[in-house]
Amino acid sequence: MASEHEGPTEPTTDRTAEDSGIHWDSIIRNTVLIIVLLVLLWLAFNVRLPSADSLQQMIASWGWAAWLVFIGTYALVALTPIPVTVMAVTGGLLFGTFEGSILSVIGVFIGCWGAYWIARGLGRQATARLLGSHYRTAERHLNQAGFQAVVMLRLLPGFPYWPVNYGSGAFGVSQPDYLLASALAIIPGQVSLVAIGSFISDPNVANGVVVGIGWAVVLVMTWWAYRRWRLVKDQSPEPANG
Structure with a gap:
């Protein structure tokens, strides 16, 4: 007979795949990213594209409107599963390291903040369905160790931004902790990615x-955040069974 005091229903997930460490959505996303990079490489050798200098001159002719368009586009991208890496590198190509870093940080920060409040509005169950296979990962890391977990997940190579954004809102990470951790982790990662785009251009x-x-700072901060997160999780009481 079913228990009369069952907890909230969690979204159905493939436990076998999760336990074995296989995340098919990540595999598919990375495969698509590799295909896109190969297509771009083919275009670079076979199609005459505008040079970086001509693109920068065109952007400069738009004045401050180019900043607003880039920030708005970046904010929208940060609301979606699209990797923000693409926008950061583009920022370096178009605006250079200094200006591109400022615009990228502002854009991604606005998008991350917006996703946080969308999750707050949707509630935990609706956000859990939105996160899909990322639900358990976000819950496991963000519960009881919000600040350190947000920093670590933001810096973790290969882990997308959007589950952190929505998961933080859904799993009760306080807004001050979320904003401070996001700002702390976003800046070195964005600067290093923008610098890659700028290096490609110049x-x-x-x-x-x-x-x-930039990447040295990212590695050091990731190690620090992971150690702090493990410390908090180890000191947290285990949930009672039954």
Whole structure:
């Protein structure tokens, strides 16, 4: 006979796939990303595309409107599963390291904040369905260790932004913790990605140094956040069974 005090129904997931560490959505997403990169590589060798200089001149002719368009586009991308890496590298190509970093940080921060409040409005159950296979990962990491978990997941290579955004709103990470952790983790990651785009456009020593320093900071912060997250989780009481 079913228990009269059953907990809230969790979204159906493939436990076998999860336990074995197979995340098909991540495999599909990475495969699509590789295909897109190969297509872009083919276009670069076979199609005459505008040079970076001509694109930058066109953007400059738009004035401040180009900043608003880029920030708005980036914010919308941050609301979706589309990798924000694409926008950050594009920011470096179009605006350079300094200007591109500022615009990228503003754009992605607005998008992340917006997703947080969308999840707050939708509620936990609706957001859980939206997260799909990312539900359990977000819940496991964000419960009871919000600040450290947000920093770690933001910096974790290959882990997308959008489950962190929606999961933080759904699983009760406080807004001050979420905003501070996001700002702390977003800046070095975005600067390093923007610098890659700028280096592609103008391969010089300065841009190369920014890329190296940016990724070194990301690695150190990821290690620190993981250690802090493990400490908080180890000190948290285990949930009672039954």
